[in-house]
Amino acid sequence: MNFSSKILEEAVLALSSLPGVGKKSALRLALHLVQDNTEKHIKIASALQKLAKDIRKCTVCCNISDTETCALCLSSARHSQVICVVESARDVMAIEDTNQFKGKYHVLGGVISPLEGVGPSDLSIDLLLERIKKEATEEVIMAISPTIEGETTIYYISRLLRETGVKVSVIARVQS
Amino acid sequence: MNFSSKILEEAVLALSSLPGVGKKSALRLALHLVQDNTEKHIKIASALQKLAKDIRKCTVCCNISDTETCALCLSSARHSQVICVVESARDVMAIEDTNQFKGKYHVLGGVISPLEGVGPSDLSIDLLLERIKKEATEEVIMAISPTIEGETTIYYISRLLRETGVKVSVIARVQS
Numbered sequence: 001m002n003f004s005s006k007i008l009e010e011a012v013l014a015l016s017s018l019p020g021v022g023k024k025s026a027l028r029l030a031l032h033l034v035q036d037n038t039e040k041h042i043k044i045a046s047a048l049q050k051l052a053k054d055i056r057k058c059t060v061c062c063n064i065s066d067t068e069t070c071a072l073c074l075s076s077a078r079h080s081q082v083i084c085v086v087e088s089a090r091d092v093m094a095i096e097d098t099n100q101f102k103g104k105y106h107v108l109g110g111v112i113s114p115l116e117g118v119g120p121s122d123l124s125i126d127l128l129l130e131r132i133k134k135e136a137t138e139e140v141i142m143a144i145s146p147t148i149e150g151e152t153t154i155y156y157i158s159r160l161l162r163e164t165g166v167k168v169s170v171i172a173r174v175q176s
Numbered sequence: 177m178n179f180s181s182k183i184l185e186e187a188v189l190a191l192s193s194l195p196g197v198g199k200k201s202a203l204r205l206a207l208h209l210v211q212d213n214t215e216k217h218i219k220i221a222s223a224l225q226k227l228a229k230d231i232r233k234c235t236v237c238c239n240i241s242d243t244e245t246c247a248l249c250l251s252s253a254r255h256s257q258v259i260c261v262v263e264s265a266r267d268v269m270a271i272e273d274t275n276q277f278k279g280k281y282h283v284l285g286g287v288i289s290p291l292e293g294v295g296p297s298d299l300s301i302d303l304l305l306e307r308i309k310k311e312a313t314e315e316v317i318m319a320i321s322p323t324i325e326g327e328t329t330i331y332y333i334s335r336l337l338r339e340t341g342v343k344v345s346v347i348a349r350v351q352s
Contacts, residue, residue: 018209029197033227044194045225047183047190047191048187051206055181071180092252093179093203096178
């Protein structure tokens with residue numbers, strides 16, 4: 001593509017590195033931003049910079065957080081006897097949106113997948129075990145997707161938890 | 177949506193202000209950036225900041241440019257006797273990609289559209305007229321979309337150019 005501007009070309013290249021954004025969409029976005037008032041892209045740029053610099057993982061549950069310990073872990077309104085184990089921060093949002101769960105969460109950061117080179121040590125399983133001991137957890141609910149990798153992960157964690165005496169349950173699923 | 181992080185929420189809001197990006201896509205993009213290494217979003221953020229600060233319109237042809245006068249206008253390899261009039265910077269790219277046109281361009285910045293409140297004074301028509309006089313242009317090629325608004329714009333500019341004696345032509349179109 002013939003860009004009349006190097007700055008535009010760089011913006012298109014940067015935007016097209018996003019998932020699901022091809023070169024054409026990136027050009028459309030960049031041209032929209034150029035034609036638009038400048039406030040919008042300064043807002044986006046500063047939001048992304050903050051995202052890069054200030055966002056971190058909660059040291060307790062590994063969820064995305066602005067602070068060292070996330071608001072969900074700090075909340076006294078939530079009972080810590082029940083921990084819901086999920087794959088990603090997105091799952092926490094989905095469950096929170098239902099407004100039905102009042103326990104705490106633990107974000108694994110993925111599932112065990114030998115094909116993709118993800119082993120148990122790449123997930124926050126050790127942290128989960130430590131936490132269960134420290135917080136005197138009574139129940140662990142596995143809210144992990146019913147794929148082969150997901151089932152393997154559930155099995156792996158369940159085996160580790162067998163010794164601790166904690167009740168392990170899996171969320172209800174629609175049988176397909 | 178229940179965001180566990182204010183920073184994430186701001187990023188999702190900012191990204192969803194882009195055309196064609198809904199809240200769900202914005203969340204997907206933001207979470208991808210969080211999970212990814214931070215280099216990528218710093219790159220995107222700085223590219224967008226540059227886009228906001230440093231990009232400008234070429235003072236001659238109104239195309240997007242990094243400098244006061246764009247590379248196409250400065251190029252001595254292009255003959256200034258022919259000016260191709262287009263709606264937007266995207267059209268310049270499209271024509272440049274064909275590698276067939278060796279004249280210069282003039283970007284109107286839209287078409288006359290009373291319904292959307294765009295009158296001739298909102299477009300760079302005055303600048304085009306001045307330029308034609310100054311550069312001793314021989315031919316103006318209208319590469320404007322064949323909509324009612326486009327045809328109106330072509331007619332309007334053609335009438336203004338009638339006095340100058342410049343040849344006005346319209347690019348070939350496929351009859352539908």
